[in-house]
Amino acid sequence: MIYFKAPHSFTCEDVVEFQCHGGMISSSKIIDACLEEGAILAKAGEFTKRAVLNGRIDLTRAEAAAKLIESKSEDAARILSRQLTGELQRFVDDLRDKLIEIVAYVEVNIDYAEEDLPKDLQKQIEEKLITIRDILDTTLEGSKSREGLIDGFKVSLIGKPNVGKSSLLNALLRYDRAIISEVAGTTRDTVEESLKIGTHLVKFVDTAGIREADEIVEKIGIKKSLLAIESSDIVIALFDGSLEKDFNDEKIVKLLKEFNSSKEIIVVINKSDLVQEFNTKEIEIFSPLTLSCKESVEILIERLATLLNQKSSADDLILISKRQVDAVCNSLKFINDSFAFLKSGELEIFSYNLNEAIYHISSITKVFERDEILDKMFGSFCLGK
Secondary structure (H helix, E strand, O other): EEEOOOOOOOOOOOEEEEEOOOOOOOOHHHHHHHHHHOOOOOOOOOOHHHHHHOOOOOOHHHHHHHHHHHHHHHHHHHHHHHHHHHHHHHHHHHHHHHHHHHHHHHHHHOEEEEEEEOOOHHHHHHHHHHHHHHHHHHHHHHHHHHHHHHHHHHEEEOOOOOHHHHHHHHHHOOOOOOOOOOOOOOOOOOOEEEEEEEEEEHHHHHHHHOOOOOOOOHHHHHHHHHHHOOOOOEEEEEEOOOOOHHHHHHHHHHHHHHHHHOEEEEEEOOOOOOOOOOOOOOOOOOOOOOOOOOOOOOHHHHHHHHHHHHHHHHHOOOOOOOOHHHHHHHHHHHHHHHHHHHHHHOOHHHHHHHHHHHHHOOOOOOOOOOOHHHHHHHHHHHOOO
């Protein structure tokens, strides 16, 4: 006989009894018996949701737990484990307290103008706000540049048709994932595949060859290639070393220069086993690698690993979801808008903007309560005695 305490939907005296005939009983039979007695299966995320609603954890820890379950890299596990300890919650709580204190100062000035307040109040408030704004700016930019640590880094392979992008992808993956053909324009759509490099998860995107095209399907593929570049963390640009530079190569060089300030770029001179005709003068600034996809690609993997390690070396706090990023963006917007009203002395509108900033930054962890402003007002200034 097997006895166990029933779920919360049973009374304290209820016990579910199972008769085992000569061996183990399957877990599915136990669950079926519980359901027959009135138990209800927990929904996805229900236990974490109850923990949030009951104040046991905040939203940042709940999000970290969800992403930790799905994480596929050591980078993600390390960052999410830190957030499970409440790192982001403490960061948000500290900033919202500072903002609430500023609003308290301002609203005291509005409602209790006869009280003695510092003459340089506006300057003090402005300095505090600038500090908060800079912290949020730094966190936001750092999070955007290192979001690949959570979901995996995206690396796009670009180049004109027949330059060897698909061969390079297959060499990196060590199996034939992409179709290889001598016919130009074989790749019409992006081909994506993931690979672990050190502690990092990397998603490689083989794109359609970039060139002047008349055929509509190929044009769509080229457009997708350009979109892939924009969404990538790292761009690997291939050039055929056995051919002289042509108009299509020039287009790719121009693209690289456009994205040089916003993307990590690796330039590869391919087909190094053949007689070299390509003029590398324009791309020397990218310190190009030379290789043949028929040989080892370890030199390229080492360059990638170096770039990825640089992105993961910083120990700064990062935001782990679009919801968190949006909350910081909205908070920054209202903080930036508030400066003009502070300078013009329109303190009611200034206060409104800061309250909105507090609301958005607070939404990362919990709902902002208006009573906190009053607590700060009367606690800090001892007014109303």
